[in-house]
Amino acid sequence: MSDMLAELMSALPGAVLTGADGTEPYRRDRALDPDAGVPLAVVLPRSTAEVQTAVRWAARHHVPIVPRGAGTGLSGGATAVHGGLVLSTERMRDVTIDTATRMAIVQPGLLNAELKAAAADAGLWYPPDPASFEICSIGGNIATNAGGLCCVKYGVTADYVLSLEVVLADGRAVRLGRPLIKDVAGLSLTSLFVGSEGTLGIVTEITLRLLPTPPPTRWVVAWFDSSDDAARAIAEIACTVRPSVLEYMDRIAINAVEDRLHLGLDRGAAALVLAGCDDVDPQRDLNAMQAVLERHDPSSVHQPPQADGDAIAYARRLAIPAVEDKGRLLLADVGVSIPRLAELIGGVEEIAARNDVTIAFIAHAGDGNTHPLVVFDPADVDEAARAEHAYGELMTLAIGLGGTITGEHGVGKLKRPWLADQVGHDALDLGQRIKTALDPDGILNPGTIFEDDHS
Incomplete structure (x- = not known):
């Protein structure tokens, strides 16, 4: 093993980290997989040629490689494999703009x-x-x-x-x-x-x-006492207007963000809907979206001043870390067709109650991509088990509604158990054949999406 490492370090001087101090920060992404392996080394290339050198070394010695970007992934796709390489692209930062x-x-x-x-x-x-x-x-x-x-x-x-x-x-x-x-x-x-x-x-x-560059986004903000009313308003907006932003936060997320930012958000509301338009002349669509929101019994709806709307948009962006202040997260990004959004929200609320866990719910609602956030205390073994069970029920709920287990965060390792249920065994087999054709030894990110020998 030492000879192998010496060969790699000689080929990539100054670009290889070894030992616990060097490799520990690269073992997990934000999914915080408790089963993350201990890599043999971390490689920090600066060029395509250096990536090739690392991959050829790994192929020659049958060492698995886990590619890693900034480590912000939420599905365990950058979880280290025991005895493998983590290849971090953090030093590859060049950019050229061609106007x-x-x-x-x-x-x-x-x-x-x-x-x-x-x-x-x-x-x-x-x-x-x-x-x-x-x-x-x-x-x-x-x-x-x-x-x-x-x-x-x-x-x-x-x-x-x-x-x-x-x-x-x-x-x-x-x-x-x-x-x-x-x-x-x-x-x-x-x-x-x-x-x-x-x-x-x-x-x-x-x-x-x-x-x-588009004009600045102008906003419409609505607060609802019923998540079902909010979901129906979103569905109507989505089929009548083309917003540039259409977002949703539930009461748990609203309160978590308010605890951080103290913006004066309505802590008692069941849901917040934030709609935006960045057209050159946005007023027609803003008025149309406000009219739709008003038809669905909001407790309040208005077009805020630019700075206030931008602040609420920032609050929405901060929702995940704000909820994370309350405990460890199992973060889903299930998606459904927009007409089924109300069913998904209702189903998530039932899952939370049935498992006695907290699930915050935020969403890129205008395209049906949602983020139920299961919150738990990892030191509480019983609560952690209930959270894991609730997370699985979220996957099953989305599939049952004709949706997806992941809209933008990827399958990673966290969601792989439910992939076949969504896409079917024939499609999964077709994907595996492509994977095998391009990576016959299974060294590239084993255990992510596919069940590989190194997983």
């Missing part, structure tokens, strides 16, 4: 916020905006096909990926796609890798489409 083509060429370790800032400096905009945009990486966004608050109007990460450079399991670097808005030559291999969670290859460069 003539409205494109960005970036390395995967660049943070979403850093890309947004670079695009803004050039008078452009990168729309995908996970709530964690300030700390998550573009490579991680690619891995899970991340969305965010703006995706109800502007789409998810895949809608902006034009080209990828990927290092395969045998160490080859391949370019997929081209920096073109339209290109249908051959199979869509670029799309295959977006959302593959590092199981098919390691992305080392991305070409992304940028847009002109």
Whole structure:
């Protein structure tokens, strides 16, 4: 083992961490998997060539590799494997903006916020905006096909990926796609890798489409005494207007955020609906959304001043860490069709009551992507078991409503037990065949999505 490590450290001087002090910070993502393995080493490459060197070493010695971005993942997709490598892209931060083509060429370790800032400096905009945009990486966004608050109007990460450079399991670097808005030559291999969670290859460069910067978002805010009324209002808005933002928070999330920010949010409300419009002349749609909200019996609804609306939007972005202040989280990102949102919310409330656990509920409601947050004390063995059971019931509920176990956080290791129930065994087998063709030794992120020998 020491000879193997010496070989790796010689090939990548200054880029390999070993020992508990070096590897411990890289063992888990934000899912905090208690079963995370202890890696042999952590590799910190700066270039595609260095990634190739690490992968070729791993392939030669049959060592599993877990690719890692900023470690903000919520499904355990960056959980270390015992005796494997963690390959962190945190040093791969280059970005180039091409204003003539409205494109960005970036390395995967660049943070979403850093890309947004670079695009803004050039008078452009990168729309995908996970709530964690300030700390998550573009490579991680690619891995899970991340969305965010703006995706109800502007789409998810895949809608902006034009080209990828990927290092395969045998160490080859391949370019997929081209920096073109339209290109249908051959199979869509670029799309295959977006959302593959590092199981098919390691992305080392991305070409992304940028847009002109839209006007500031203007807001409509409504408070409801009934989550069912709020869900029905959301469903009506979604089929009549195209908002740029349409978000939901329940009472538990509202109170958690208010405990942090002290904005004067309505602690007694069952639900908050936040709708936004960023059109050049937004007033017609703002008035239309307000009229819809008023038809569904809100306790209050209004169009706040810009700063107040922005503050509530910030509060929504802060909901997950605010709820996390109350205990450990099992964070779901189940999704359903918008007409079934009320059924999902009601079902989650029943699951919480039946299992005697707290479940906060927030949502990118305009596209049906929701985040039930199961809160528990990990030191309370009985409560932790009830929380685990409730989490599984959330997955089953979403599948039963014709929905998905993950809208933007990925399957990772946490949700793999329910994947076959959603997609079916034939589709899962087809995915496994593709995985085996590209990674015959199963060294790329084993145990994520697929059941591999190293899991």
